[in-house]
Amino acid sequence: MTHGAAMGRKKTVYKNRIFQGDCAEAMNALPEGCVDMVFADPPYNLQLEGDLLRPNNSKVDAVDNDWDQFDSFAAYDAFTENWLKAARHALKPDGTIWVIGSYHNIFRVGRIMQDMGFWILNDVVWLKTNPMPNFRGRRFTNAHETMLWCSRDQKSKYRFNYEAMKNLNDDLQMRSDWTMPLCTGKERLKQADGAKAHPTQKPEGLLHRVIMSSTEVDDVVLDPFFGTGTTGAVAKKLRRNYVGMEQDEEYVRLAKERISKVRPVDDFSLVDTPSKRAQPRIPFGWLVERGMVEAGTTLYDPRRRHAARVRADGTLMSGDFRGSIHQTGAHVQKADACNGWQYWCVEKKGKLIPIDVLRQQLRSQLH
Numbered sequence: 001m002t003h004g005a006a007m008g009r010k011k012t013v014y015k016n017r018i019f020q021g022d023c024a025e026a027m028n029a030l031p032e033g034c035v036d037m038v039f040a041d042p043p044y045n046l047q048l049e050g051d052l053l054r055p056n057n058s059k060v061d062a063v064d065n066d067w068d069q070f071d072s073f074a075a076y077d078a079f080t081e082n083w084l085k086a087a088r089h090a091l092k093p094d095g096t097i098w099v100i101g102s103y104h105n106i107f108r109v110g111r112i113m114q115d116m117g118f119w120i121l122n123d124v125v126w127l128k129t130n131p132m133p134n135f136r137g138r139r140f141t142n143a144h145e146t147m148l149w150c151s152r153d154q155k156s157k158y159r160f161n162y163e164a165m166k167n168l169n170d171d172l173q174m175r176s177d178w179t180m181p182l183c184t185g186k187e188r189l190k191q192a193d194g195a196k197a198h199p200t201q202k203p204e205g206l207l208h209r210v211i212m213s214s215t216e217v218d219d220v221v222l223d224p225f226f227g228t229g230t231t232g233a234v235a236k237k238l239r240r241n242y243v244g245m246e247q248d249e250e251y252v253r254l255a256k257e258r259i260s261k262v263r264p265v266d267d268f269s270l271v272d273t274p275s276k277r278a279q280p281r282i283p284f285g286w287l288v289e290r291g292m293v294e295a296g297t298t299l300y301d302p303r304r305r306h307a308a309r310v311r312a313d314g315t316l317m318s319g320d321f322r323g324s325i326h327q328t329g330a331h332v333q334k335a336d337a338c339n340g341w342q343y344w345c346v347e348k349k350g351k352l353i354p355i356d357v358l359r360q361q362l363r364s365q366l367h
Helices: 002-011 022-029 073-090 105-117 162-168 204-216 232-235 249-260 284-289 325-331 354-367
Strands: 019-020 035-040 093-100 119-127 144-151 179-182 220-223 241-246 298-300 308-310 316-318 322-323 344-346 351-354
Touching: 019 249, 022 073, 022 241, 035 073, 035 179, 035 204, 073 093, 073 105, 093 105, 093 204, 105 119, 105 144, 162 204, 179 204, 204 232, 220 232, 232 249, 241 249, 249 322, 316 325, 322 325, 344 354, 351 354
Parallel strands: 019 241, 035 093, 035 220, 119 179, 220 241
Antiparallel strands: 093 144, 119 144, 298 308, 298 344, 308 316, 316 322, 344 351
């Protein structure tokens, strides 16, 4: 057997591992197209000049680490192109990538991503409820960061868990402005002297929403700037796999220790939100056939402004108009289209219940 054949048979163990070293080199060493989602929190290139002081002359614990220092915008652009190219290698054709940044870097990152062929799906604004004040009083308080959510290519069939996001948002469509606090309290990792273990540790709530929105159980989530392991901890909790890259030996140690304490949710069905589009199709007529909605029953819209009667063939009749639940809903509203499952309700014990509830009951019976 040749050396090449032996290498071809060797499987790269990369799931649920942290690779210490250069992130671009580590990602290029992964099998092509092996991860479902990338979450990247790269250096912001803050370009700080001198110490930042509070009004009482105490020093602000700002980001002044070597890994955030770049000689020029050109140097930062070259660094960005290098790791994004490697991330693109590791990402599946239908995968997505999230990149978080501030006004210092996110616009440069966005331009580079578009030039590479990534397709921007959303820019999500993280509104901080407890931002650091602007101590010098020369600018607005910087109270948000921006996340770019992109598919690998324009025609990628990317995953978006619409129902999960709607559920998290009290049954309302999730918007692109997310309000939550900075990482504080017990969640913030500290050194022995009480100082922050990592200056830019992100809140787990932010990663929870990111991972729930664009992955499913057992997917692989890659973080090329792993830090103290927030992405890995949340991924493990939600029964996803993680891959991390991190240069700093102390950060790797802290991340491993942190993740080892995480216990995944014990039942995968508790962290999975199936898409309604992926569920078996249930025609309204099946509800009529099974007597869940009998012929002759009157259906109403949620405000009882319109009514229609159920026919034995599964269509509705409103005045002289006859059609499907969708066609009839659109007709009475004088609209171009209507989701009849959400629009029409049946009366049960004096309360109006969307017929979609009955559809879900029938789905559960058929399983």
